[in-house]
Amino acid sequence: MTNSQDRAQRSGSPVRRQLIGYAVATLTTASLMSSTVFAQAVDISQWSPEYIRSIAGTEEVDTAATCSAVVPLDYTGKLTYWWTGPNEASPDIERQINDEFWAAWKATYPNIETDAQNIDYNQLLDKLRTALLGNAGPMVLRLQILGGIEFASKGYFQELRPEDVGYETANFWPGAMKSVAYDGKYYGIPTNNETMGFIWNADVFKRAGLDPESPPATWDDVVTYSKQIHDKLGIAGYGMVAKQNAGNTPFRFMPQMWAYGGGALDEASDTPTYDTVEINNEGAKAALQASYDMYVRDQSVPVSALTNTQNENQQPFIAGQVAMVIAHPSEYAKMVDLAGKATGADKPVADAVVANMRYGLIPKGPARRAVVFGGSNMHFIKPEYVDGGFDETAAKAFACFYNSPEWSTKLAWTGSNPGNLEGFKTKWMKERLDSIKFLDVTTSMLPSGIPFPVIPQATEIMNIIVPDMLQNALTGKMTVDEAADDAARRVDDLLNGL
Amino acid sequence: MSIATEREIAARAKRPIRFGVLRQMVDRRSDYLYVLPALIVMMIVIAYPIYYTIELSFFNTPSNLQMKDKVFIGLDNYARILTSRSFREVTMNTFIWTVASTFFAFLLGLGAALSLHREFLGRGVLRAVLLIPYVVSAVAASYVWKWLYHSDFGVIGALAVQFGFTDRPINFIDNIHTVLPSLIVVNIWKEFSFAMIMLMAGLQTVPDQLLRAAQVDGANAWQRFWHVTFPHLKGVSMVTVLLLMVANFNAFIIPWIMTSGGPAGASDIWITQIYTIAFGRQRYGLASAYSVILFIVMMTLGYFYVRALTRGDDTRVK
Structure with a gap:
């Protein structure tokens, strides 16, 4: 779980590093001046797969130069950082990019001693709560x-906003900025935005007598398709x-609930107040009934659904034993990865599943099409709750580097979309669109994204x-x-x- | 003898006791100094957390407030716990989990210890094999068992189908009726070796001449076990059972990793419930009240444990 980075400081003459710092600062100024020419915010009103393709690869960035304007590259300090990074279930490319990121960070700010802990998704909240109670x-x-x-x-x-680390709030998705706002103040920077999509196995659809190229249009169709697949195959x-x-x-459940017109509170409305409970309204009950019908009445979903996370669904999917899942675009990369590792008789099955993977929009319901507006945000913890004190300059350098258009895009390579919308203009975004199948589907789901309350x-x-x-x-x-x-209740x- | 004299005698009789204890402490001050560091460490790492947990159990800790802003609510947390439906369910689960795990682990351990007490070829290997569950990490074992039990692709379910016992894989851990027994089986598998080790040590104390004498007197195997062996194992059995009960009351890893208390709370026991309340729902006050109740139960068990351990000490001293 722990991934402590190399704490050793690079040796070398301080004078030489100072000279390099001045040179970089000069270059930075020039770079920033030139970047203003093309650094216009992405136009969200035009959001479509075509628009995204049209802007991808139109902007050159120099992350070191950008960040040196915020914190000099020769700054000496220390940083402690917790996050949920790649794990054993992640595709190899995510681990590779993660390694590249830490190498680049070390090369850019060699004198910032970094202690980073990669903590499991389901454990980070608990660990953080406990640590903060002990000011650690x-x-x-x-x-x-x-x-x-x-x-x-x-x-x-x-309090933290993009401007504090050299970026503009306008260059972050408004829904994401909403997720870091509390009581009229901002407390973070969105690192990545994610909306999932609907994946199905075209071959299974075909064998079950369904159109292999058409996903279920509605959640009622999901119930019907699931039963048909289970009954036939x-x-x-x-x-x-x-x-x-x-x-x-x-x-995975809230998009279904919102689609039927339910919600935990009124988070699906245009102007949520979060003071009315809707988890037992007719729409919410209809969504729950649909799940009940699949699990109990039709028995058309895995029995192990009650103890499964999405990780446990991946193996049955690659083995052709599950036909439809809701997942990130990274699921395709994961499946390619799993197929690459399959051996013997499993190999052709896995390759066939990858070849038959299709990615579409999450089905609609009677009320709307919806998906969770997900992702992650970066936060700075107040000095009194930090173990060993807070190095503001090091933290800003890291936030600038991490949320740069370059790394915001690369670190979201298979799983999501860059939090910094400028990332959509980079060559890496173009590379992603060219190499990752179905990426444009998930970007198309962004306007249907509903943040949790x-x-x-x-x-x-x-x-x-x-x-x-x-x-x-x-x-x-x-x-x-x-x-x-x-x-x-x-x-x-x-x-x-209470 | 006058009344005054009797009083004086009585007063004298009492005085040495009071001053005697004090004098003993003064005389043996160096002994107390030796244990002082340990005492201080214990005060810090045990006494203070206990005090803080008890204090916290009288407060409400809403999810939008820091701990320092907690709200005093008296005994409300205790009342809430003791009157809630989930407490009754969780307590019943905890009772079943603890008693069944302890009973069967002890029984299996006793059987294994008796079998391995005899000389036979391969005894050493078998003893080592039976110790494996005890030395395997509980976390690793839980993950392995989770996959063995998997309701769709588990090995046990697949074998059951293959040998024609069932039409479809057995639903072990996704069913509210079978989940707790399934977890208890894992727990028994994990800890019966501990009972076995303890009882094997106890068996060494059974005098051979008594067993031989009983055999000469015509006692059969059962009679020798019941009238000779078992009485000698009573002490160690008591300690083993108490230790198993304490361990099972506090068991967290197996139920948490395999089911997180689910489905629908069917495998939730006190300790997993406390964890969820504290770290999932951040009701630290409520979780503390729960912990205090558990603490009282554990102290009661601890009292009997210490009594069992020290039984006969006074006689030996005299």
Whole structure:
């Protein structure tokens, strides 16, 4: 889990480094002057796969030069950083880019001693909460979009906005900026924006008598398709995820709930107030009923859905045992990776699945098409809660470097989209579009993105109450209505401070 | 003897006791100094957390407030826990988990210890093999068992289908009725070796001449076990059972990794519930109240454990 970076400082003459610093600073000024010519914000109103393709590769960037204007490259200091990075289930390319990033960071700011911890997605929140109670947090933190407001509301985060590290707020997606805003102030910088898409196996569709090139248009179709696939082929249709206390669950269930017209609160409305509980309205119950129908009535989804995260769905998908999943575009890279590692009789099966992977928009419901506006944000923790003190300059240098158009794009290579919209103009974005299949589908889902409620209680609602509601209904412990009403009562209690 | 004299005698009789203890402490001050560092460390790492947990159990800690801004609510957390439906469910799960795990682990351990106490070819190898579950990391074992039990692609389910026992893989851990027994099996597998080691040590204390005498007197195997062996194992059995119970009350790794308390809370036990309340829901006050209740139960068990350990010490001293 721990990935401590090399703490050794580069040897060499300080005078020589100083000279290099001055030279870079001079170049930076020139570079910034020239960059203003093309550094116009991406026009979100024109958002479409064609527009994204048209702007990709139109801008040259020099990250070291940009960041040297914020913090001199010869700055000596120290940095502690926690984030959720690549793990064993990540495609090789993500691990490779991660290594490249740390090498580039070390080369750019050789005198900033860095201690970085790569912490599992499902453990980071718990670890952070515990650490902050003991004033032992890191200086800089990259946290899932859902988690930040809780800590901002408790006063653990410093105010932080893109301008503090050399960028403009206008160059970040407004929905993402909303996720770092609390009580009228900004507490972070969006590092990446992600919206998932719908993946299906065209060969399975064909064998089940479905159009292999058309995904289900509605969530009702998902229920029908899942049953048809299961009845005809004896495999799971839809890769449902309903594990308790796991972020994967709401990321897959909430789009369904919003599509049917439900919501935890009123987060799906144009102007959410987060003070009305909608988790037991008719739309929410319809979504829960659809899940119940697939799991209990039709038994067309994996039985293990109650203990599965998306990671556990990958192996059955590559083995052709699950036909449809909701996932990031990175799922394609993961499947290519898994197919590459398959051997013997598994190899042709895995290759066939990859060849038959299709990626489309998440189905609509009676109310809308929806997807979770996800991603991660970078935060600075207040000095009094940091273990060993806060080095503001080092933190700013790191935030500038990480959120640069270059690394914002590269670090989101397979999983999401760059938080810094300038990244869409870089050559790396063009390379991604050329090399990653289906990437434009997920970018097309961005306008349908709905952020989770921007309130401190959001993590408990999404990670605990929503999965509990699903499990209560799917195990038969409660009826659909009872499960929804029980969840509503718990959300209500939570909002009332109980 | 006058009344005054009797009082004086009584007072004298009491005085030495009071001053005697003090004098003993003064006389043995160096002994106390030797244990002082350990005492200080224990005060810091044990006494203070216990005090803080008890204090915290009287406060509400809403998710939008820092710990320093907690709200005093008296005994509300205790009342909330003791009247909640989930407490009854979780307590029942904890009871089943603890008693079943302890009972079967002890029974299996006893059987293994008795079998391995005899001389036979390959005894050493078998003893080493049976120790494997105990030395394997609980985290690794939990992940392995999770996959063995997997409801769609688990090895056990696949074998059951292949040998025609069932039509479809058995649903071990995604069913509210089977999940707890399934986890208990893993727990028993993990800890029966511990009981085995303890009881094997206990068996060394059974005098051979008694067993031989019983055999000469015509006692059969069961009678020799029940009337000779088992009475000699009572002490070590008591300690083993108490240690297993304490370990099972505090067991976290297996249920958390395999099911996180699910599905629908069917495998939630006190310790996983406390973890979820504290770190999932950030109700540190409520979790602390839960912990205090668990602490009281553990202290009660601890009392019996110490009594079992020190039984006969006084007699030996006399």
